[in-house]
Amino acid sequence: MAADGDERTSVRTYVPMYQKERWQSHADELDMSQSEFVRTMVQAGRSGFEPPEAEPADDSASAESPRPRSPDADPGGNGLEDRVVEVLDGGDHYDWEALLAALTDDIEQRLDEVLQELQSDGRVRYSGRHGGYVLDE
Structure with missing residues (x-):
């Protein structure tokens, strides 16, 4: 029996065919299922994620479209900047090596x-x- 919070559910998204093929290829290279690959990449990319301010004027996806275009890999700006601020937010002092180690895990x-x-x-x-x-x- 699954512990509280361990229950699984599905998530659906729509991406261009070329993107799905790239993800599948990369998942194959890493000997992962596509679901495992997407789950891992989403978790890795969540740090510092912020939605974009506004859509570009030439965005091909309309508001009525059921399949919106995928956002850029760094939709909220500089994810590294956000990670640095997050690490330093604890008030501790980090020298270069310690900060690098904290960021690169x-x-x-x-x-x-x-x-x-x-x-x-x-x-x-x-x-x-x-x-x-x-x-x-």
Whole structure:
């Protein structure tokens, strides 16, 4: 039995076909279902989200349209700016390294895991001669 707050429900949205295909491709690369991918990306992008002030005059979606155009990836402006303010809002002092660590969370660990997975799948390789990673065609 699901604990309170753990019940699941569906959410529907409409996006252009090219966007759905990109999301599916990226989800496949990450070995995720499309639902899991969208859920993860929404949660990752929620920090600092604010709705746009006004729609551009040339917006192709009308008010009556049942399928509005997808907003830009950063609809409220600079999400990083909002994150910096959020981190500093606690009143603590952060030096450069501490602030960078607070903003990037576990990106190094996640990058390491993804690179290991891509290398084990034969999609990426490390070239010591060239000192970096490259797609393995």
